[in-house]
Amino acid sequence: MGYVTSLFARKVVAAAGSGVNTAEVLSSVGIDPDGPWNPRQMIPAEHYYDMLERIADQIDVTDLPVRTGASMQLDQYGALGLAFKAATTLRASYARVERYARLWTSVVEYELRPATGGTLFILHRTGERRLGMRLSNEATLASAVSIARQVCPVPLTPMEVLVRHPAPRTIAAHEEWFGCPVRFEAELDAILYSDETLARSNILGDKGISQYLTTHLDAEMAEITQEPALIRQAKAAIAQALSEGAPKMAKIARILGLSVRSFHRRLSEYGINFQALTEETRRDLAEGLLRDESHSLAEIAFLTGFSEQSAFTRAFKRWVGTTPATYRKDISHR
Structure with a gap:
């Protein structure tokens, strides 16, 4: 069974707003609505998808993934968020995600891959592409751009966003927020960046701090990958x-x-x-x-x-x- 951080569930419910009963929805996946936001608290991925589908029964979720992704803050990701900030370039930041994403999910892997015109930041997730997973994938792609914008010294716009599943009834909110074409029914779930964008120095990049944080993350990874x-x-x-x-x-x-x-x-x-x-x-x-x-x-x-x-x-x-x-x-x- 795969797991995702409870942070994602809390962010989705917050983005859904008054259209859902926050306490009821969070409790349905085992999260104490009055408890602290702890990204290390994990919930089963299937329960998370169930939760997203329950929300979809109550409100229009067309732009919910974009609103959720836009609300993501690096400070809420713990040591991984700090390491993303401290990396010297955006490419190095995404390399941290590629290497350490297991700290917040066991159902998604990431990959930086050279492509025509730039580099793809790819989201790999297996399983049935039910509505909950589709909404989660869209939110994950939006989150990846949101956190990149928090470290970039100039306005950041991808070249293109690719999504494997069919488009919702309208993609206007997606294209407005990403600021670039969003192509559904693609072969990958990915964000295409120019190499110039990925090579740009981060606002708070610091090689020494970055090395210290990656040592800490390596220790965390070793701890969670040791199966009981x-x-x-x-x-x-x-x-x-x-x-x-x-x-x-x-x-x-x-x-x-x-x-x-x-x-x-x-x-x-x-x-x-x-x-x-x-x-x-x-x-x-x-x-x-x-x-x-x-x-x-x-x-x-x-x-x-x-x-x-x-x-x-x-x-x-x-x-x-x-x-x-x-x-x-x-x-x-x-």
């Missing part, structure tokens, strides 16, 4: 049992030497349930097996606990947003 021993052991046990079908919680608890009740409680302490852990294990195992050409799709379906290849294909498309065959073809060309 119980989770590692449970995933290994699930992976071993999958060839006999999706395992029962009681069986995995027994392998680990725990009662079902204790196993459930300890998983809850890490913010995950057994069903989600099994899904995550199946997905990780499937992606790994697809990188090995010696396994047929039918074999991979069996090894990940599916009785039929068609069921595996449907599940994989739900997880990643594409079929196993297409996924295997794409990674072979990377």
Whole structure:
């Protein structure tokens, strides 16, 4: 199961304004509406998408992603926000995001990629492109431009913004805020910048402070990427049992030497349930097996606990947003 920082949820709800019940919406995703804004408090990504879709049932969300992105402030991102400010150029700032985004989300990766006429800052997110994800992607792109404008010494305008999903009913607010063409149904979710823009010195860029902050961020990254021993052991046990079908919680608890009740409680302490852990294990195992050409799709379906290849294909498309065959073809060309 993927997670995102609660900061994003709070910002969306604030941008939605009086059209939604703030306390009710935040509580629905486990956020105390009266508690402090803590970017390190994480919520499941699927719950975040659910929340966005509930908001869409109550108000017109056409320009909500832009308003949300425009409200993002670097000071609210903790050490990563400070590192973004202290980087010497905008390219270096975005390189911090590319390297350390795992501190605020486990469902998005970023990439700086040379392109014709400049450089793309790309947002990579897999999964079904449901409404909640589409709104989140638009808000993320707007946020990326908003924080760049906070460090740039002159007015900043991208060359173009690319969005993979279809356009909303109007894109006037998007193009007005970005200040450039916004092209929907593109091949990527990305922002195209001129190399001149990315090379420009930041207002508060400081090489020494930047190095100090990146050392701190490296320590934070090491802390969050160390998966708890119980989770590692449970995933290994699930992976071993999958060839006999999706395992029962009681069986995995027994392998680990725990009662079902204790196993459930300890998983809850890490913010995950057994069903989600099994899904995550199946997905990780499937992606790994697809990188090995010696396994047929039918074999991979069996090894990940599916009785039929068609069921595996449907599940994989739900997880990643594409079929196993297409996924295997794409990674072979990377």
